[in-house]
Amino acid sequence: MKIVLVGYMGSGKTTVGQLLAEKLNMDFLDLDDYIETQLNTKIPDIFKEKGEIFFRKAEHQYLQEVLEKQDALVLATGGGTPCYSGNMDLINSKTENVFYLKLSIPGLIERLYKEKEHRPLIKHLADEDLPEFIGKHLFERSPFYAISKHTIVAGARTADEIANEILEKLV
Numbered sequence: 001m002k003i004v005l006v007g008y009m010g011s012g013k014t015t016v017g018q019l020l021a022e023k024l025n026m027d028f029l030d031l032d033d034y035i036e037t038q039l040n041t042k043i044p045d046i047f048k049e050k051g052e053i054f055f056r057k058a059e060h061q062y063l064q065e066v067l068e069k070q071d072a073l074v075l076a077t078g079g080g081t082p083c084y085s086g087n088m089d090l091i092n093s094k095t096e097n098v099f100y101l102k103l104s105i106p107g108l109i110e111r112l113y114k115e116k117e118h119r120p121l122i123k124h125l126a127d128e129d130l131p132e133f134i135g136k137h138l139f140e141r142s143p144f145y146a147i148s149k150h151t152i153v154a155g156a157r158t159a160d161e162i163a164n165e166i167l168e169k170l171v
């Protein structure tokens with residue numbers, strides 16, 4: 001069984017994915033971590049040294065690789081993964097267990113204020129510019145996330161509650 005989590009930066013993909021994998025006794029893989037290991041470079045440095053287009057091409061290639069190589073897997077994608085290179089079609093062709101962790105703009109802002117540094121798309125923003133950026137970015141990205149078979153409302157709930165809801169929906 002393959003389970004894939006998608007959603008905006010900070011929506012909880014890594015946190016919920018790890019918990020879900022524990023509950024199911026399955027391997028967990030975070031696509032961002034996998035890319036960093038394969039390229040031996042931290043994501044902000046990949047963006048800085050090679051640019052975002054290089055990153056998006058690598059992201060597509062490694063997404064394909066991880067979906068091919070393992071049958072049982074909980075995969076947390078990167079926040080932008082669904083929005084490039086036909087990645088949602090690729091993901092949907094491999095599994096029906098695709099979950100969009102949906103969080104409101106205020107919910108995302110609250111989390112991301114504290115954690116800008118390792119996120120290259122927002123680290124340069126002043127705190128007061130974050131709401132407008134996230135609002136616009138989420139507006140552009142939501143149609144891609146919404147291609148997921150399931151949407152899970154992830155605000156004001158614990159990671160455990162979210163993981164349990166996903167467990168009930170698995171096929």
Ligand SMILES: Nc1ncnc2c1ncn2[C@@H]1O[C@H](COP(=O)(O)OP(=O)(O)OP(=O)(O)O)[C@@H](O)[C@H]1O
Pocket residue numbers: 007008009010011012013014015016032076077078079111115119154157158159160162
């Ligand atoms: N259900 C939750 N309730 C409260 N805080 C949460 C919940 N899930 C995750 N968090 C916290 O929100 C922050 C972002 O979570 P996480 O890193 O799992 O998101 P992500 O979707 O993997 O982000 P990214 O796309 O940037 O990798 C972390 O500090 C995490 O501890």
Ligand SMILES: O=C(O)C1=C[C@@H](O)[C@@H](O)[C@H](O)C1
Pocket residue numbers: 008009032043077078079080081118119120121
């Ligand atoms: O939202 C995005 O485009 C990104 C999110 C992160 O998970 C990383 O994949 C990278 O920082 C880009």
Ligand SMILES: [Mg+2]
Pocket residue numbers: 013014015030032076
């Ligand atoms: Mg993550």
